[in-house]
Amino acid sequence: MASGVMVSDDVVKVFNDMKVRHQLSPEEAKKRKKAVIFCLSDDKKTIILEPGKEILQGDVGCNVEDPYKTFVKMLPRNDCRYALYDALYETKETKKEDLVFVFWAPEEASLKSKMIYASSKDAIRKRFTGIKHEWQTNTYDDINDPCNLADKLGGNTVVSLEGKSLRS
Structure with missing residues (x-):
């Protein structure tokens, strides 16, 4: 089911910047996004960056103690969103970092919102x-x-997320 919703170039640029892990200067690394949330534009025709809804790598450990909890708090309780979260985790063998695409469709969201976000997910994906x-x-x-x-x-196999132990 296609909705005809477009994905803004800014969204694609953010994704590509988060996906590519190349050598960055310490200053550039601080500006790298840890998490970002996307929403539909007011006219419901374009998937855009939600203003102010991001966590920068440089914020982690400074003014963001737990990046995952901070990310979760940025999600609205009663509306849908898409998000990218750059998860740092450890398995029994190694440390890893992977991007996770999140489709947040809370039960409290309106049926209309759930339908348009669900039908637009393929466009962003x-x-x-x-x-x-x-x-x-x-x-x-x-x-x-x-x-x-x-x-x-x-x-x-995952034993920690963002440096915090998950299982005892």
Whole structure:
């Protein structure tokens, strides 16, 4: 089901910047996005960056103590969103960093919002080539528990997320 919604060039640029991990100067690394949220424009015709809804790598450890919890708090309780989250996690063997595409469709969102976001998801997903992890979540309890994200990243092999132990 296609909605005819377009994806803004800014959204694609942010994705490409987050996806490509090349040598960055310390100053550039601080400006790299850790998480970003996308929404529909007011006219519902374009997927855009939601103003002010991002976490920069340089914020982590300074004014953002727990990037995952901060990311979750940025999501609206009663409307849908798309997001990219750059997850830093550790398995039993190694440390990893992967982008996760999140489709947030809370139960409290209107039916109209759920329908337009669901029908537009393919448009943004096609522009995000190379995403290994996709997560659709519908309840705050589900997205608020970092173990659920860990399950998407590698199940019970994931032992920590953002430096915080998940399983004892």
